[in-house]
Structures are given as C-alpha cells and as structure tokens.
Amino acid sequence: MQTTRLLSLLTTALLLAGSPLSALAAGSTSEPPATATIGIQAQSLSGAYLAAKAAQLEGDLEAASDFYRQALAIDPDSDLLQQDAMFAFFANGRFEEGIDLAAKLRDTPEASKVARITLGVDALRKGDYDKAIAELDIVNPSDLDALLLGHLTAWAELGAGRVDSALSRIDGLDSAPWYAIFNAYEKGLLAEVAGRVDVARRSYGQVVDDQELARTSPDAYLAAAEALARLEMRANNSDAALAAVDKGLELVGSYDPLLHLRQRIEKGEMIEPAVADVQDGAAETLYILGQAINRGDGQQVALLYFQLARAIEPRSPALLTALAGIAERSERLDLAISYYREIPESSAYRRTADLQIGLDLWYAERKDEAKEHLRRAVRDYPDDVQAHTALADVLAADKDYAGAAEALDQAVRLAEAEDSAGWNLYYQRGIAHERLKQWDKAEPDFRKSLELSPNQPAVLNYLGYSWVDMNRNLEEGLDMIKKAVTLRPNDGYIIDSLGWAYYRLGRYEEAVDELERAVLITPMDPTINDHLGDAYWHVGRKREAEFQWERALNGEPAPEPNVVEAIKVKLEKGLQPETDEGGSADGQAEPAEDASAPSGPRANATPPESGTEAD
Structure with a gap:
C-alpha cells in the first residue's frame, strides 16, 4: 500500500x-x-x-x-x-x-522471531506453558537464539509438570562449546525448583569447581556460586555454603551480593532459594544471557532481554542495576537514577545504587546534590573504600583537592595495606597533594602506588614528568616517562609528556619529534597543539608555530580563558621569555592527563560488567 x-x-x-x-x-x-x-x-x-x-x-x-x-x-x-x-x-x-x-x-x-519470543515470554509469565512451548518452537535459530529458546522452553516444560523433559532439554543443548556454563547453571535452577536437590548441587558445583568457565560468563559463575551457597544453607550445611561464597569471591572479591549473603549466613538467617518458581527462573534466564552480551553491538539485544525479564520480574535489583547501566552508557542519567532508586534498601545492590546515584548526579550537572548524596553515602557506609573513593572523585573534579585528599586518607586507611589493587588510591591522593602544592606528601604516594603496581603508565607519567618539571631526578624521571610511552605507545597524552619533558630540558629537536607524534594521535587537543607550537618556535619554525597555536585556540575541549589569552599574546608577539619559563601558555606546566587520570568522577562502584575478566 x-x-x-x-x-x-x-x-x-x-x-x-x-x-x-x-x-x-x-x-x-x-x-x-x-x-x-x-x-x-x-x-x-x-x-x-x-x-x-x-x-x-x-x-x-x-x-x-x-x-x-x-x-x-x-x-x-x-x-x-x-x-x-x-x-x-x-x-x-x-x-x-x-x-x-x-x-x-x-x-x-x-518481525516473526522477536514477536514469537515475546509472545512465548508472555505465555510463560501467565502460566500458559503449552502455548509458551508452541510459540518458542522457532526453526533455524542462531546459536544464541537456540540457547535462549531451549532454556525458556525448559522452564515451560517444568511449569507443565514435565520435570524429566525439562532437564533432558538442557542436556540436549550442545551445539556450541560456550553453552556449558549456562546449561549447568540453568539445570541447577530447574532441578532445585523441581525439588531435585542432588541434581541441583551437582550442576551448580560443575560451574563453581571450574573457574575457567567464568571466562565465558562471570555473571553466570557468580550466580552459580550464590545459588549453591543458598542451597547448602537451606540444607543446614553452613560450612559448605560459606565455601561456595568464597569460591565466588575468589573471582570478584568486592561482589556485593556474595558479601551480603556471607553476612546473612554467618548470622544464621533464613536464606531464600536463588529462584522461587518457574517465572523467576525464566526471568533469570533472560537476565544472565543478557549480561553475557551486554557490550558493544550486543547491548541492543541485551536491552530487549532485560525488558522482557522485567515484564516477568519487575522488582529484580539485578535487572534494575543492569538497566541503569545501559541508561548510563546512553547518557540518560535521570533514567539511570530512577532505576537505582527503585532498588530496595534491604537489597545487596543498594550500596552500588547509592554510589552510582551520586556519580550520575554529578554527570547530570546536579553537582551540589551529588556531593551531598555522596557525603551521606560515606556516613551510611563508613567502612566502605569505594564510598570514600567516589566522594573523592567528585571533590577532585570540583577542584576541592583538600576534601579529596581527606576522603582518600580514609580510603587508604580502610584498604588492605599491600593490596595491589590499591595503587589507584595512592595515585589519586598523590595528585590531590600535588595540586595542593604539597610535594612532600605527593611523592611518597606516587612511590607507594608504583610499589604496589610497578607498571602503571599513568603513575610513571605523572611522577616522571613532575620530577623533570622541578629539575629533580632528571634521568630517572625521563626514564619513567619513556617507560610509560612503551607501555602505552598510542597514548597521545603520555607522548605529549615525553615531548614536553624534552622541551623543559632544552632538547627542542627531540621535543618536536615526540610532540608531532602526539598531535597525530590526538589532533584536536589544545594543550598538545600549544606545546608543539612552542617547540616549533624554538627550532626556528615560526610560521608552523603560529599555525599550531591557532589550532590550540580551536581545540577540543576548549582551552581555559587564561590559556586563550596567553596563546593570543604568543600569536601577536611570539614566544616571550616570561611565558617560556614554564613552557605552557599559562606559565604552569602540568603532567598531561591521560585516560587513567582522575579527570572525571567515575568510581568503580558497580560489579564487573559481563564479558570482562575480574582482576
């Protein structure tokens, strides 16, 4: 028509x-x-x-x-x-x-495939299991579709009372090797809902005892560890329950659902099963597979899975957290905040929600709300390293370096002294002290950061450049910057630091070589273009210097007003001795920021995303 x-x-x-x-x-x-x-x-x-x-x-x-x-x-x-x-x-x-x-x-x-899957989900949630099976019987599915359809159909079979058929259906899903972890976890859930505890225990254990499976899906591995712990606790096997929790925490030591469950087990509380019924199981199927593909182009389909799961189980904290994450990546911050606020106070996901709300408020330009919210989070979670770190991040982004240093003092105090993952706490506190011109405190922090994790290019860059800038430890400082460049050879900001270090040492030809390379990688950065202009001026390439300064004025992000004025002076009069002392247009050279520098308040407050290996 x-x-x-x-x-x-x-x-x-x-x-x-x-x-x-x-x-x-x-x-x-x-x-x-x-x-x-x-x-x-x-x-x-x-x-x-x-x-x-x-x-x-x-x-x-x-x-x-x-x-x-x-x-x-x-x-x-x-x-x-x-x-x-x-x-x-x-x-x-x-x-x-x-x-x-x-x-x-x-x-x-x-549209037939998506239409029939959603109709099958609708029938499942309404308890019309035979209709669900009929709708989910789709020919020639892809590997991912085949797994989803097989698992949802197994739940419908269980709902219809055909337990053996449901479990056999899982066993028959073997067309792709990566199915293994999902099949074992789903079989455990199905068997537990059906009352076949021994089968459930074996299936969960098949996942938990093979940590290599977590490479396919960290979420399924952690979920299996949690499900096994719940099953063992319900069978009055508290030691076995704690052992299952520990297996999961070996993978991700900061995973809130397992930490929360451990506390409840130690208190001897009544523990609910991982899923209560067929509907919960179907929602979990959609959630776990959604998490497995929730990155890159797969995020499109993951969102569909999450929304279908939410149609079955609308109050799931895990689903709300996943949906908030997608909203954040799409810069729909108010929507993300609304999801986080739906998570119950008693949920294991509440702490994550509280910290992310504060960070999202900041990025939504509700900065006073963000700071107040995170100060309240620190009061609510006084022994939580990430709460103090999140507060420090927004304070540093607000240039309140004294407040950031104070918050990081608490984070460092709470962190394990020799935990290599704590290098970033010392690095961030070192930056706060350096910005406060407290080098006697900053340098030990940078050194401690490198002691915990010797090959961090951001720290090598910052400490090395700071030494060169202060005319201290010149050879060691230059070696550190060179090592940072070796570790990150395509990072324009770190290469800029190397070029600028050569500039500060009066090695202008070498400075030009490095700064030209940096500007090729990061062509719009105003600081790099400004630096290259200064280096060109010193080697007599004055017309090219003026061109680079013009580019700096039009760079992204836009340079600060004082920098703009200084560049205009250089364009009018050339590089003057008073601006040449510090090298940069504002007379205050600083280590170039890189992707790891705390230039924005994003704390690692959420559990690891699906598809990434835990440290």
Whole structure:
C-alpha cells in the first residue's frame, strides 16, 4: 500500500546503516502510563514517523513511543510501522503495548522471531506453558537464539509438570562449546525448583569447581556460586555454603551480593532459594544471557532481554542495576537514577545504587546534590573504600583537592595495606597533594602506588614528568616517562609528556619529534597543539608555530580563558621569555592527563560488567 511505501522510503533515508533493533541500545524506562507525555502533536503520518525515528536516534525512547502511537492512530495497519513501534515499545519497557503488536506480527517474516519470543515470554509469565512451548518452537535459530529458546522452553516444560523433559532439554543443548556454563547453571535452577536437590548441587558445583568457565560468563559463575551457597544453607550445611561464597569471591572479591549473603549466613538467617518458581527462573534466564552480551553491538539485544525479564520480574535489583547501566552508557542519567532508586534498601545492590546515584548526579550537572548524596553515602557506609573513593572523585573534579585528599586518607586507611589493587588510591591522593602544592606528601604516594603496581603508565607519567618539571631526578624521571610511552605507545597524552619533558630540558629537536607524534594521535587537543607550537618556535619554525597555536585556540575541549589569552599574546608577539619559563601558555606546566587520570568522577562502584575478566 502507499503508506508502507512512504514509510519504507523514510526508513531508508533515516537508517541506512541500522536495523529495527538499532534503537534498542538507546535506553529504557519502567512501565510508564500509556498516555502521551511529550505534549507535541504530529500533523501527519510522515511527521509522526520521522519524529519517532529522530527520537530513537537521540536515545529518547519515551518520545519515540509517543510518536509511534500517534502514527499508529493515523495508520494502524502498516506492517512496517507496527514492526518499528513494537521494537521501540519493548525497548522502552512498554511490554503490554509491544505484545499487542507482536500478536499482529507473529507471522510477518521481518518481525516473526522477536514477536514469537515475546509472545512465548508472555505465555510463560501467565502460566500458559503449552502455548509458551508452541510459540518458542522457532526453526533455524542462531546459536544464541537456540540457547535462549531451549532454556525458556525448559522452564515451560517444568511449569507443565514435565520435570524429566525439562532437564533432558538442557542436556540436549550442545551445539556450541560456550553453552556449558549456562546449561549447568540453568539445570541447577530447574532441578532445585523441581525439588531435585542432588541434581541441583551437582550442576551448580560443575560451574563453581571450574573457574575457567567464568571466562565465558562471570555473571553466570557468580550466580552459580550464590545459588549453591543458598542451597547448602537451606540444607543446614553452613560450612559448605560459606565455601561456595568464597569460591565466588575468589573471582570478584568486592561482589556485593556474595558479601551480603556471607553476612546473612554467618548470622544464621533464613536464606531464600536463588529462584522461587518457574517465572523467576525464566526471568533469570533472560537476565544472565543478557549480561553475557551486554557490550558493544550486543547491548541492543541485551536491552530487549532485560525488558522482557522485567515484564516477568519487575522488582529484580539485578535487572534494575543492569538497566541503569545501559541508561548510563546512553547518557540518560535521570533514567539511570530512577532505576537505582527503585532498588530496595534491604537489597545487596543498594550500596552500588547509592554510589552510582551520586556519580550520575554529578554527570547530570546536579553537582551540589551529588556531593551531598555522596557525603551521606560515606556516613551510611563508613567502612566502605569505594564510598570514600567516589566522594573523592567528585571533590577532585570540583577542584576541592583538600576534601579529596581527606576522603582518600580514609580510603587508604580502610584498604588492605599491600593490596595491589590499591595503587589507584595512592595515585589519586598523590595528585590531590600535588595540586595542593604539597610535594612532600605527593611523592611518597606516587612511590607507594608504583610499589604496589610497578607498571602503571599513568603513575610513571605523572611522577616522571613532575620530577623533570622541578629539575629533580632528571634521568630517572625521563626514564619513567619513556617507560610509560612503551607501555602505552598510542597514548597521545603520555607522548605529549615525553615531548614536553624534552622541551623543559632544552632538547627542542627531540621535543618536536615526540610532540608531532602526539598531535597525530590526538589532533584536536589544545594543550598538545600549544606545546608543539612552542617547540616549533624554538627550532626556528615560526610560521608552523603560529599555525599550531591557532589550532590550540580551536581545540577540543576548549582551552581555559587564561590559556586563550596567553596563546593570543604568543600569536601577536611570539614566544616571550616570561611565558617560556614554564613552557605552557599559562606559565604552569602540568603532567598531561591521560585516560587513567582522575579527570572525571567515575568510581568503580558497580560489579564487573559481563564479558570482562575480574582482576
């Protein structure tokens, strides 16, 4: 029909490089009211559709959903429009609206797979298990789809009372070697819900006893350790329960759910099972597989899995945390904060939520709220290293280095003295002391950081350059910067430090060589361009120096006002002795910041993301 042709043309114009799933990575929200919320009324079908697509591309799925509803009101029969709207509704957490469209699109080739999976999930959550099995019987699935469909179907089989069939279905999933950890964990959950405790114990143990499996999915490994600990505690085997917890903590020592569970076990509390019923199990399936692919392009599909899981289990703290993480990566910080605030006070995820709320408030430019929130978090978690570190990060970003140093004093006091992971605490405190011009305190911190972790390029760069800048330990300092460059040969900021160290030592030709390399890697940085301009001036390449200073004025991020004025003076009068002493345009040379420098307040307050190996 003509409408479908129009929408096809619009889709081609807007999303040549994308697919209908391209918007799924943009963010999500809890189930909102069905009424329009943006207050903007499109004047035509094409206007509504274009506005919906534009909102998707900008990551505003709430507005996209509203415009899709307006477009559907004009033309409710377009398959293409229904398909795009269905994906947006599911990504936005509007499950009921998405299901209505899925029922219409069940047999449409372009949308059939997603439509049938979501219809199967809907049947599962409603307890209509035979219908779920029928919907999930999809031919020629990919490896990932086959695993998801097999696990969800096994839960439906269990719900229908066919325990042996459910467990056999898991055993029959063997087309890819990476299935192993997921199959063992799922079989344990199924067996435990079915009351077959020995089978569950063996299945969980199969995961926990082979830490190599964690390379495929750290989340599944940690979940299996937690499930085994819960099972053993419910069987009055507290020692075995603690042993299972310890296995998980060997992988990630700061994983809050296991630390929280350990405290409860030691208190002798009643411990709930990992999943309570078929619905919980199906939601866990979607969550664990979603976490396994929740990075890069896979985040699109992970968001769909998470939202389907939330349709079954809307209050899951793990799901809320995962959805908040996607919202953060999409820079939808208010949405992330709203997810974190839904997490119950009693949850093991509450501490993570509190710290991330503070950091998200900062990045949302609600800086006073952020500082107050994190000060309250420090009061609530006085013995928590990450709480003090998060506060220090925002204070340092606010240039309150005295406050940052004080918070880091507490973090260092609480951290294990010889824990190599603590190098960053000393590094950050060293920077705070250096900015306060307390070098007698800064240098020991940098040295301690390198003692704990000798090959940290950020620390080598900072300490080495600081020495060169102060005309101390020149050879050792230059060697440190060279080592940092060797460790990070493609880091323009560290190469800039090496070039600038040569400049400060009067080795201008060598400075030019390094600074030219740095500016090729990081061409828009104003400081690097400014440094190269100064070096060019000293070797007589004055026209090129002026060109680099002009580039510095137009760099990203924009230089500070005092730097702008100093560069303008150089453009007018050339490099003057009074500006040449410190070398840089503002007369105050500092070590170049790199990706590891605390230039922004992002603390490691969340558990390790799926797909990364724990340290």
